[in-house]
Amino acid sequence: MNKLLIALIAGTFAATVGAQGTMPGETPKDKSKQKEVQSVTKGATDSGEARAQDAAGVAAAKASKGTPKALPTKEDKRKAVDASTAASTPTAANRAQEAQGVADAKASKGTPKALPTTKDKQKAVDSSTKANASQ
Numbered sequence: 046m047n048k049l050l051i052a053l054i055a056g057t058f059a060a061t062v063g064a065q066g067t068m069p070g071e072t073p074k075d076k077s078k079q080k081e082v083q084s085v086t087k088g089a090t091d092s093g094e095a096r097a098q099d100a101a102g103v104a105a106a107k108a109s110k111g112t113p114k115a116l117p118t119k120e121d122k123r124k125a126v127d128a129s130t131a132a133s134t135p136t137a138a139n140r141a142q143e144a145q146g147v148a149d150a151k152a153s154k155g156t157p158k159a160l161p162t163t164k165d166k167q168k169a170v171d172s173s174t175k176a177n178a179s180q
Contacts, residue, residue: 047102054095061086 065082116122160166 047105051099051102054099058087 062083065079065086116125160169
């Protein structure tokens with residue numbers, strides 16, 4: 046992430062410098078304007094905050110470069126996977142809740158629908174339409 050920030054800042058600076066390049070047919074007196082613009086641009090991009098962020102990013106990258114990996118061997122990785130799997134296995138209470146939910150779903154599965162046939166549905170629609178029309 047820090048390297049990305051550094052690359053973005055450097056890319057922005059390079060783009061502004063490239064955009065301020067001399068054009069063919071430019072006279073030498075335009076160089077003073079170009080130098081003025083470049084100095085203002087550099088001052089804006091090299092603020093104290095940006096320098097502090099860059100320095101912090103460089104320090105963090107150097108500090109993390111030599112650190113060992115968290116799980117260097119396959120055995121360590123296997124132990125970590127086993128530990129997380131054991132922690133996520135369902136307990137007796139969870140199994141009881143799940144069984145109760147399944148039983149409730151099976152019990153409500155056979156209940157009849159409110160309007161089982163198309164004719165019943167059409168009658169309900171017609172009656173509500175007539176009731177709304179009379180209001």
